[in-house]
Structure formats: C-alpha cells, structure tokens
Amino acid sequence: xxxxxxxxxxxxxxxxxxxxxxxxxHAREVHQQQRIYHGVKNGSxxxxxxxxxxxxxxxxxxxxxxxxxxxxxxxxxxxxxxNRRQNRLSxxxxxxxxx
Numbered sequence: 810x811x812x813x814x815x816x817x818x819x820x821x822x823x824x825x826x827x828x829x830x831x832x833x834x835h836a837r838e839v840h841q842q843q844r845i846y847h848g849v850k851n852g853s854x855x856x857x858x859x860x861x862x863x864x865x866x867x868x869x870x871x872x873x874x875x876x877x878x879x880x881x882x883x884x885x886x887x888x889x890x891x892n893r894r895q896n897r898l899s900x901x902x903x904x905x906x907x908x
Contacts, residue, residue, distance in 0.1 A: 838873075844902050865898050869891065
C-alpha cells in the first residue's frame with residue numbers, strides 16, 4: 810500500500826465520525842444562520858442584534874467542535890446540551906426578528 814492511499818484512509822477515518830455524529834446539529838446551525846441573514850436582509854434584525862447572535866452562534870460552534878474533538882463523537886449528554894443551546898438561540902432569533 811503506498812503512502813498516499815494510507816494517508817487518504819487515515820483522513821477518512823479521522824473526519825468521518827465527526828461528520829456523522831454531528832451532522833444534524835450542524836445542519837440546524839446552517840438553518841439558523843440563514844434565518845439570521847434573512848432578518849438582516851429585510852431589516853428586522855439590526856447591527857447590535859446581529860453581533861450578539863453571531864457571537865452566540867460562534868460560541869455554539871466552538872462547543873460542538875470541542876465536544877467532537879475530545880473523542881470523535883457526541884455523547885447523548887453533549888447532544889442534549891447543544892440542542893438546548895440551539896433552542897435558546899432559535900428563540901432569540903425569533904424575538905429579534907419580531908420585535
């Protein structure tokens with residue numbers, strides 16, 4: 810087996826669990842990001858609200874990456890915690906868009 814093939818197999822082994830275990834959470838983050846930008850585009854979210862939402866989104870993403878990096882997947886407890894944080898962020902997006 811040549812080095813390139815070995816490197817590809819190692820890369821797949823490292824990144825595949827990350828994608829599989831947190832795909833649902835990542836997809837939700839993308840959807841929430843779209844909701845934020847639609848609010849900015851139509852003027853219902855101002856600059857201060859955008860900065861706050863972006864900061865919270867970045868914090869959530871950092872937590873997800875940190876949890877995955879520890880062992881390659883999310884435990885049920887980590888998944889619940891991230892889901893709760895996403896629920897809070899979703900409510901904040903809604904309130905900011907409708908104030």
